[in-house]
Amino acid sequence: MFGLEFDVSATNVQVWLLCTVAFLLAYNYFTKESWRKLPPGPPAFPLVGSLPFLGKDIREPLRKMSAKYGDVFTIYLGYRRVVILNGYDVIREAFAKHGHRFSGRPLIYMITGVMDGYGIVSSQGWLWREQRRHALTVLRDFGFGGTLLEERITTELRFFLDELRNNKDKPYNPQMLIQMSVANVIAALAFGNRLHYDDDKFVYYIEKINKAFEILGNSGIITIFPFLRHLPGDYFRVKQLLMDRDEMAAYLKEIVEDHKIAMKEGRPIKDFITVYLKKLEEERNKTDSTFSEKQLIYITIDLFGAGSETVSTTLTWAIVYMALNQDVQQRVQAEIDDVIGRESVPRMANRERMPFTEACILEIQRLGDVVPFAVPHATTEDIQFRGYLIPRGTMVMANLYGVHRDPHLWPEPEKFKPERFLDENGKLVRREELIPFCLGKRLCLGASMARMELFLYFTSILQRFSFQLSPDHRQSDLRGKLTVTNMPRPPCYIILQER
Numbered sequence: 001m002f003g004l005e006f007d008v009s010a011t012n013v014q015v016w017l018l019c020t021v022a023f024l025l026a027y028n029y030f031t032k033e034s035w036r037k038l039p040p041g042p043p044a045f046p047l048v049g050s051l052p053f054l055g056k057d058i059r060e061p062l063r064k065m066s067a068k069y070g071d072v073f074t075i076y077l078g079y080r081r082v083v084i085l086n087g088y089d090v091i092r093e094a095f096a097k098h099g100h101r102f103s104g105r106p107l108i109y110m111i112t113g114v115m116d117g118y119g120i121v122s123s124q125g126w127l128w129r130e131q132r133r134h135a136l137t138v139l140r141d142f143g144f145g146g147t148l149l150e151e152r153i154t155t156e157l158r159f160f161l162d163e164l165r166n167n168k169d170k171p172y173n174p175q176m177l178i179q180m181s182v183a184n185v186i187a188a189l190a191f192g193n194r195l196h197y198d199d200d201k202f203v204y205y206i207e208k209i210n211k212a213f214e215i216l217g218n219s220g221i222i223t224i225f226p227f228l229r230h231l232p233g234d235y236f237r238v239k240q241l242l243m244d245r246d247e248m249a250a251y252l253k254e255i256v257e258d259h260k261i262a263m264k265e266g267r268p269i270k271d272f273i274t275v276y277l278k279k280l281e282e283e284r285n286k287t288d289s290t291f292s293e294k295q296l297i298y299i300t301i302d303l304f305g306a307g308s309e310t311v312s313t314t315l316t317w318a319i320v321y322m323a324l325n326q327d328v329q330q331r332v333q334a335e336i337d338d339v340i341g342r343e344s345v346p347r348m349a350n351r352e353r354m355p356f357t358e359a360c361i362l363e364i365q366r367l368g369d370v371v372p373f374a375v376p377h378a379t380t381e382d383i384q385f386r387g388y389l390i391p392r393g394t395m396v397m398a399n400l401y402g403v404h405r406d407p408h409l410w411p412e413p414e415k416f417k418p419e420r421f422l423d424e425n426g427k428l429v430r431r432e433e434l435i436p437f438c439l440g441k442r443l444c445l446g447a448s449m450a451r452m453e454l455f456l457y458f459t460s461i462l463q464r465f466s467f468q469l470s471p472d473h474r475q476s477d478l479r480g481k482l483t484v485t486n487m488p489r490p491p492c493y494i495i496l497q498e499r
């Protein structure tokens, strides 16, 4: 029928055999070829992969590897393949030009597992896209980068400056106060009110966030051997992390329940939780909705986690650099006195006329390098990139540290030189190569809020106070201690004097 009968003669069997062998050879060639086309990198040993080449602090080893293997190279964390992107152009090309293809998160227990794939930082695919878009729209409505948020920050700053005043003229480490104050800005945004600095519950949860960052920052071994988390006991503190997550979720659930009651009673609260609950109600009958109460709670955890530690660590670096560079501190104060004066409250509108202050903040962000490898990404499909094949699901890390210390971009990169961001007329030059918030589809959700907080806190502190390192304090190491973020170490003790 239709002339398609098969004649099983000896010749046909030979042809079949030949075709099979040719297919196997081609398959072998192409699969080998794809492996050959993976970005190069150091040798990988069984079980441990490239670990022997990395050491405890991976910043410098990775920079040296990029000098040897180029801008795109591969390392192995145990059996897990990780592609490292180095240099501004490469990171821009990957995350901006091929944005979606590099926008996944790796299926690593400590990244996607701990948050069950919920929230924004750890989620991916449609859930991530929809939730990120919604969160951004709501936060913009609340004045992200606008006056409403500015009002909230300014209100919080009054409490903050009073507390600083209470601690003047003696050795004082402001790190915890800064963190609580910055967390209060998120609290005002997320659930409509601030908490007192001496509220035990507040201190308790801030300490939990810090502990979570520390555990996550030291979780390399669980990334490589995830099964170790099931061992009896809790040597790697993963069980502790999950307990803390659940405790925080239960606390936020109580707040969500209070909001539901307030909504039923018609009491207006303009905050993230209320807007989300309204959206949840609208989506109730949709079968494919990504909106849920769990998602709301996990996003709120993300906002606190991602939004308080990063800003407060940057501000702590600001304190360190200003204490170490008294001449720069005085120049910033002179600009503040000139543009804002001693009595008026600093405003974002002042920023345009304060290029030196702004240049200092940018230089602090460059050197403090608070999130030096961003959050790991993953490829969402096989990608041909710069002549290499990066298979789908590969973990990809952007070496922001390498960009911020690249001597071709920043001559004498280890030196604190705000002038890099000024032209010969003293006008501010924004350099696109400064990427503390990373870039592309996963660009930090809170970048505009962070910029506003950095400016308002920085100018408010320096308007009111001068400070220097406490005499018995040595800030000998400006590299910081790297967990998930890069913290000044040892903790910085200063003496504040009211101006």
Ligand code: HEM
Residues within 6 Å of the ligand: 120, 121, 122, 132, 186, 302, 303, 306, 307, 308, 310, 311, 314, 370, 371, 374, 375, 376, 436, 437, 438, 439, 441, 442, 443, 444, 445, 446, 447, 449, 450
């Ligand atoms: C100076 C302060 C901050 C720095 C340096 C910073 C830096 C970063 C970086 C490097 C990432 C990873 C981007 C990537 O995966 O490529 C990130 C993600 C994120 N940040 Fe920030 N951040 C800061 C402040 C904030 C604030 C104030 C908020 C919220 C209120 C926030 C919320 C987030 C969220 C939700 C993500 C995940 C975005 C996503 O996965 O789509 N961050 N941030």
